[in-house]
Amino acid sequence: MAIVQNDATERSRQILIVEDEPSISGFVRRGLIFEGFDVSVVDNGTDALLQMRDNPPDLVVLDLMLPGIDGIQITQRVRAAEEAEGTPRLPILMLTARDAVADRVNGLDAGADDYLIKPFDFDELVARVRALLRRATPTSTNNQEVLTFENITVNLTSHIVSRDDQVIELTPREFDLLVILMRHPNQVLTRQTLMQRVWGEDFYGESNVLEVVIGNLRRALETNDQSRVVQTVRGIGYVLRSQ
Numbered sequence: 001m002a003i004v005q006n007d008a009t010e011r012s013r014q015i016l017i018v019e020d021e022p023s024i025s026g027f028v029r030r031g032l033i034f035e036g037f038d039v040s041v042v043d044n045g046t047d048a049l050l051q052m053r054d055n056p057p058d059l060v061v062l063d064l065m066l067p068g069i070d071g072i073q074i075t076q077r078v079r080a081a082e083e084a085e086g087t088p089r090l091p092i093l094m095l096t097a098r099d100a101v102a103d104r105v106n107g108l109d110a111g112a113d114d115y116l117i118k119p120f121d122f123d124e125l126v127a128r129v130r131a132l133l134r135r136a137t138p139t140s141t142n143n144q145e146v147l148t149f150e151n152i153t154v155n156l157t158s159h160i161v162s163r164d165d166q167v168i169e170l171t172p173r174e175f176d177l178l179v180i181l182m183r184h185p186n187q188v189l190t191r192q193t194l195m196q197r198v199w200g201e202d203f204y205g206e207s208n209v210l211e212v213v214i215g216n217l218r219r220a221l222e223t224n225d226q227s228r229v230v231q232t233v234r235g236i237g238y239v240l241r242s243q
């Protein structure tokens with residue numbers, strides 16, 4: 001066996017598996033323990049919520065279809081509690097059934113960070129888990145309210161946005177949209193999520209207002225042959241990602 005050169009922080013990361021199919025939870029549990037994670041398993045939503053309250057994990061692998069409180073409801077409750085209490089975002093990797101595109105969109109809308117379609121390779125699961133944990137670990141320890149993505153910088157205090165040290169003028173909506181994308185780099189955000197966060201919960205309708213603001217944001221950010229960073233994910237939404 002190869003010697004794993006790993007920092008102690010990753011070895012002690014706690015992962016909660018919420019899955020009612022013992023064959024899947026057993027397989028995932030054994031694999032994650034082998035990878036050095038601290039793993040606990042529950043098979044229903046009520047126990048999941050209790051466990052998250054009493055012994056908060058670093059990440060949750062959450063099955064969508066559960067008896068009683070399902071994965072969508074669990075995710076919604078976790079995100080609502082984080083919003084209310086101002087606690088850090090818990091990474092959630094959702095497991096969904098094959099071909100259930102609606103489930104996958106609903107999961108992302110509810111606030112899941114990523115999803116895997118059953119059946120999945122264990123290596124793929126570990127790759128997603130590690131990526132989510134890396135994303136959740138702050139890269140900066142200073143207290144400045146600054147978000148950066150490649151050569152784009154957003155100062156949340158002064159509201160100054162720049163790319164390649166050139167200041168970019170944005171409208172308040174464009175600024176809000178960019179901040180949401182910058183907070184979730186490389187994460188696909190659904191149209192509904194973006195609409196709700198920028199325009200509020202009570203925004204209704206099928207208007208193209210989001211597309212218009214995305215278009216304006218791109219024109220502001222992507223001048224002078226600068227690369228495209230706001231990418232369209234057809235049928236789902238948008239992601240901040242370099243090409």
Ligand code: CA
Nearest residue numbers: 020063065066
């Ligand atoms: Ca299930």
